[in-house]
Structure formats: structure tokens, C-alpha cells
Amino acid sequence: MSQQRQGSTPGDAGGVPAFPDLPEATIARLPEYLRALHHLAETGAETVSSEGLAAAAGVNSAKLRKDLSHLGSYGTRGVGYDVALLVDQIEHILGLDKNRAVCLVGVGNLGHALAGYAGFASRGFRVVALFDADPNKVGERINGLTVRHIDDLNAVAAEESIAIGVIATPPGSAQAVADVLVAAGVTSILNFAPGVLSVPPNVDVRKVDLAIELQILSFHEHRKASLTALPGGRSAAAGNQEAVGS
Amino acid sequence: MSQQRQGSTPGDAGGVPAFPDLPEATIARLPEYLRALHHLAETGAETVSSEGLAAAAGVNSAKLRKDLSHLGSYGTRGVGYDVALLVDQIEHILGLDKNRAVCLVGVGNLGHALAGYAGFASRGFRVVALFDADPNKVGERINGLTVRHIDDLNAVAAEESIAIGVIATPPGSAQAVADVLVAAGVTSILNFAPGVLSVPPNVDVRKVDLAIELQILSFHEHRKASLTALPGGRSAAAGNQEAVGS
DNA sequence: CGCGATTTGTGCACGCCTTCACAAGCGCCT
DNA sequence: AGGCGCTTGTGAAGGCGTGCACAAATCGCG
Numbered sequence: 266m267s268q269q270r271q272g273s274t275p276g277d278a279g280g281v282p283a284f285p286d287l288p289e290a291t292i293a294r295l296p297e298y299l300r301a302l303h304h305l306a307e308t309g310a311e312t313v314s315s316e317g318l319a320a321a322a323g324v325n326s327a328k329l330r331k332d333l334s335h336l337g338s339y340g341t342r343g344v345g346y347d348v349a350l351l352v353d354q355i356e357h358i359l360g361l362d363k364n365r366a367v368c369l370v371g372v373g374n375l376g377h378a379l380a381g382y383a384g385f386a387s388r389g390f391r392v393v394a395l396f397d398a399d400p401n402k403v404g405e406r407i408n409g410l411t412v413r414h415i416d417d418l419n420a421v422a423a424e425e426s427i428a429i430g431v432i433a434t435p436p437g438s439a440q441a442v443a444d445v446l447v448a449a450g451v452t453s454i455l456n457f458a459p460g461v462l463s464v465p466p467n468v469d470v471r472k473v474d475l476a477i478e479l480q481i482l483s484f485h486e487h488r489k490a491s492l493t494a495l496p497g498g499r500s501a502a503a504g505n506q507e508a509v510g511s
Numbered sequence: 512m513s514q515q516r517q518g519s520t521p522g523d524a525g526g527v528p529a530f531p532d533l534p535e536a537t538i539a540r541l542p543e544y545l546r547a548l549h550h551l552a553e554t555g556a557e558t559v560s561s562e563g564l565a566a567a568a569g570v571n572s573a574k575l576r577k578d579l580s581h582l583g584s585y586g587t588r589g590v591g592y593d594v595a596l597l598v599d600q601i602e603h604i605l606g607l608d609k610n611r612a613v614c615l616v617g618v619g620n621l622g623h624a625l626a627g628y629a630g631f632a633s634r635g636f637r638v639v640a641l642f643d644a645d646p647n648k649v650g651e652r653i654n655g656l657t658v659r660h661i662d663d664l665n666a667v668a669a670e671e672s673i674a675i676g677v678i679a680t681p682p683g684s685a686q687a688v689a690d691v692l693v694a695a696g697v698t699s700i701l702n703f704a705p706g707v708l709s710v711p712p713n714v715d716v717r718k719v720d721l722a723i724e725l726q727i728l729s730f731h732e733h734r735k736a737s738l739t740a741l742p743g744g745r746s747a748a749a750g751n752q753e754a755v756g757s
Numbered sequence: 758c759g760c761g762a763t764t765t766g767t768g769c770a771c772g773c774c775t776t777c778a779c780a781a782g783c784g785c786c787t
Numbered sequence: 788a789g790g791c792g793c794t795t796g797t798g799a800a801g802g803c804g805t806g807c808a809c810a811a812a813t814c815g816c817g
Contacts, residue, residue: 284734290774296726300705314794323707327776334796342795343783359726360733367725378624384705384722389729428732429725452735453728455721459546459630461569469731471724475625475701476634478717479613479675480542480605482699483635485715486674487606488530489698536804560764573806580766588765589813758817765812775802782795787788 287358291332297322298329299355306348314345361389368394368427368451370442371434372402372412375457379433380407390429394421398438415445422449429453436460443470533604537578543568544575545601552594560591607635614640614673614697616688617680618648618658621703625679626653636675640667644684661691668695675699682706689716 301321305313319326339354340346356362367390369380380395395412405412430446432439439458456462456472547567551559565572585600586592602608613636615626626641641658651658676692678685685704702708702718
């Protein structure tokens with residue numbers, strides 16, 4: 266068993282598998298596969314076929330096979346994929362075995378909810394610190410953590426290496442917070458504030474804008490309404506089950 | 512001025528511009544353009560160049576021009592785009608002039624925050640009803656709305672046409688809630704619960720999974736770490752500012 | 758009235774992603 | 788041992804999206 270396929274770069278340091286240049290689209294789907302696999306494992310399944318896993322993850326089976334083939338050959342022809350093995354592999358690829366530290370900036374309406382979101386801890390992330398600029402919020406205890414002032418961010422980052430920063434502030438403060446995070450050495454940011462962040466090229470930013478999601482749905486709603494109103498108004502089938510991802 | 516270009520289908524009912532088959536990628540960017548345009552309008556700008564708007568929206572200027580060209584010719588060569596006109600056009604395309612009714616199911620940690628999210632109302636959406644299955648939550652008042660029991664959803668949908676349903680329940684209840692929404696005639700769903708929803712083909716589902724976003728960031732963090740650790744460890748520049756969208 | 762500066766709109770080529778279809782491989786049953 | 792059915796892994800084709808580079812169009816100025 267051990268490591269069958271090591272990756273591309275031969276001059277590899279240690280046992281870290283070099284990255285076989287996974288397509289972005291594949292990476293965006295791996296977490297969904299992982300969730301489906303965990304669910305399958307709970308039901309006691311030892312192996313899954315690509316068909317079965319694809320159905321559980323909501324994708325085409327061919328796509329799933331191609332995605333998994335990029336990580337190496339972890340399936341057995343005629344049988345399927347070993348669930349436990351695949352879970353380990355994907356978690357390793359995603360770096361989830363590192364139990365990454367996350368800090369959250371902005372303990373307002375949304376930030377408050379995010380701080381208590383159970384889905385983070387259960388999937389390999391530790392929320393280690395909460396920050397806000399409002400002195401009235403500082404000191405408040407949420408889910409076992411005390412809100413600290415944003416000026417303390419540097420100090421906290423110094424003791425504990427922060428892998429990911431989450432921005433849940435009003436739009437006007439987002440850029441300033443991003444600058445602070447970058448200055449503290451954070452190189453991955455999840456931004457819930459509307460607007461574009463300007464960051465150095467080595468920093469990755471993912472943006473989630475709830476209003477944008479609604480607007481996209483509104484468009485489809487608008488389109489469907491105008492189609493069914495037209496003479497040839499059929500069932501207006503089109504793209505559905507659009508998953509968010511880059 | 513008025514209408515220069517009406518769309519494709521000539522046999523058009525009323526003044527509704529038939530849909531020129533916008534690419535999905537373009538649709539996903541229109542809301543971001545719209546936000547940038549609103550911001551520009553507030554600063555008093557009458558016109559914008561594609562370069563300027565592209566910068567404000569965080570995209571390539573060529574991409575922006577191509578996107579806008581799909582909606583028709585609303586720019587003037589040598590001058591730029593009329594901000595107010597473009598706002599109207601995009602809002603119309605997205606169907607935001609309809610002031611769509613949104614209902615939210617699941618008033619837990621996240622749902623509570625969503626119910627109070629100001630970004631919805633300010634961008635053309637009205638949260639008209641909150642639902643939950645927990646009797647203890649029913650009756651609670653949030654942001655001027657009273658939480659009702661999920662069984663009342665059909666009745667509410669009968670009086671007020673609900674355009675979009677938002678699911679913010681635990682994963683286990685999501686499918687059941689989706690079924691109720693579909694039965695009530697809702698054809699657009701925004702799902703915050705992990706997992707795949709099964710819906711009829713005429714229903715659009717968009718999914719937002721916060722943990723997935725973190726996992727994707729984790730991957731890039733993992734990748735960057737292993738790159739900088741290698742001999743040729745340069746600044747590890749790669750894809751950044753990845754916006755979420757289908 | 759003509760010219761140059763500016764900016765839009767778009768044809769074209771390239772690359773990524775998806776999907777199909779099938780050969781190769783594996784296990785089981787006889 | 789041999790054959791059969793099932794499933795993976797992948798070559799190839801097609802479609803979609805992006806970005807370049809440029810022609811067409813408009814405005815302002817001399």
C-alpha cells in the first residue's frame with residue numbers, strides 16, 4: 266500500500282507528495298466527494314462504485330472518475346473505490362490533516378453565526394480567534410472564545426500560526442481588515458463582504474456574496490417566467506443544481 | 512435613446528426583452544458589475560470606461576466588454592458606458608425590478624443571521640417569511656418577522672408568491688424542506704446545508720457550503736507551503752482572488 | 758470640416774473542462 | 788483454469804470561456 270504514486274517533481278523533499286497539478290475544477294469538487302464519502306462510511310460501506318459516489322455527490326460518474334484519476338489509482342476495477350482509503354487520500358490532498366487554525370474578523374450579524382457554526386470544527390478547522398473593531402464587542406464571549414480587538418491580531422498571529430482569515434465585516438472595512446491579515450502573514454482569505462479586495466499575488470481570496478447568489482437565482486426566475494409566458498412555453502428545463510465554486 | 516436593441520426573438524410579447532441566451536459565466540458576473548456601478552453612481556460618476564468598471568469589479572476589461580456586449584450596445588465609443596442606463600439594464604435583466612419575495616427556512620445559528628442580513632433588502636429582495644420545524648422557535652420575532660411553523664409554508668405561499676426559498680437547516684432536514692418548497696411552487700432555492708438536493712429539473716438550486724470554501728483554501732495553503740519548502744521556492748504566485756460563482 | 762485621441766465591440770485562437778465511448782483489469786463462479 | 792460480468796482509467800472530441808488585438812465609431816479641437 267503506502268505510497269503508490271508520488272507526483273511529478275522527482276527531487277522531492279521528504280514524504281510530501283508533490284502536487285500533480287490538479288485542475289481547479291477538480292479541487293473545487295473534492296470537498297463534496299469527501300462529504301459524500303464520510304456519509305457513506307457512516308452507513309458502513311467498505312467500497313463505492315464511481316456511479317454510486319457520483320450520485321451521492323451530485324455529479325457525472327465520468328467526471329468523478331477523471332477527477333479521482335488525477336490523484337492516482339485508488340480504485341479497483343470490477344470492485345470500486347475503497348472508502349476509507351479515498352477519505353485519507355482526499356483529506357491529505359486538501360491538507361485537512363493539518364487541523365488548520367482559522368480566525369474570524371467581524372462579529373456582527375453574520376460573523377456571530379459563523380463563529381458558532383458547527384460545520385467548521387467538524388471538518389478539520391479550528392476557529393482560534395475572533396476580532397472586531399468595535400470596543401463594545403470586544404470582550405464578548407462567543408462559543409468559548411473571547412472577542413479581541415483587531416489591533417491584537419498581529420500578536421495572536423505571532424503565537425499561533427493562522428492559516429485562514431475570514432472577513433465578515435461591513436463592506437467599508439473589508440479592505441482594511443484584509444491589509445491587516447496580510448501584514449500578519451495570512452495567505453488565505455475567505456471574504457463575505459461585498460466588493461473586491463486588493464491583495465498581493467501570493468494571497469488567495471475566495472469570496473462569498475449572499476446577495477449575488479440571490480441575484481443569480483432571480484435571473485433564472487425571471488428567465489423561466491418569460492419563457493413559460495411565451496407561446497412555446499414548455500417546462501423551461503435548464504441548468505439546475507448549480508453548485509457554487511470557482 | 513429609448514430601446515436600441517430588443518433581443519433576438521422578434522415575436523415578442525409586450526416590452527419584455529427576450530433573453531439573448533446569456534452565458535452562465537456572464538450572468539454570474541452581472542451582480543458584481545451592478546454593485547460596482549452603484550458604488551460609482553454614489554460618487555457622482557456619469558459615465559465609466561470599460562477599464563474603470565472592470566477594475567472596480569475585479570475583472571479583465573476585455574471580459575467586461577464582451578459580457579456587456581451580450582446585453583446589447585449600451586456604451587458609446589470614445590466615451591464609455593452611461594452608469595445610470597447600465598444600472599437599469601442590468602437590474603432589468605436580472606429581474607431585480609420585481610422586488611422578489613424570499614422565504615427562509617431554518618432559524619438556527621446561520622438562519623438567524625441571514626434573517627437579519629441587511630444586504631438582502633438593499634439589493635431588491637424582501638424577506639417575507641421565516642419558518643422552522645422546532646415549536647420552540649415558532650413565534651419568535653426576528654427583525655420584524657414572526658417565525659412560523661414549516662407546515663404553514665403552503666398557506667403563506669398561497670397568499671404571497673414566493674420567488675426564492677432559502678434553506679438554512681441542518682443537513683438532515685434539507686431534502687424534506689426542499690420537497691415542501693417545491694410542492695409550494697418555489698422554483699429557485701438557495702441551499703446552505705451540506706449535501707445534494709434532489710429536485711425537479713425546472714427548479715434551480717444554488718448551493719453555498721462554507722466548509723467547502725475553507726477546504727478549497729486549505730488546499731491552496733497546503734500547496735503553497737509545499738512549494739515554498741522546495742528548492743525553487745519562489746513567491747509561489749498562482750490563482751488568487753477566486754470569486755465564487757457557478 | 759477634417760484629424761487625432763479615445764474607447765467600444767468583436768473575430769479569432771487558445772486552453773480548460775466536460776462527456777462519450779471503450780479498452781484494460783479485476784474478481785467470482787463454474 | 789477459464790470465461791464472464793462488472794468497473795476503472797483514459798483517449799479523443801466537442802463546447803465553453805478567456806484574452807488578445809484590431810477595426811469601427813464617436814467626440815473634441817483646431
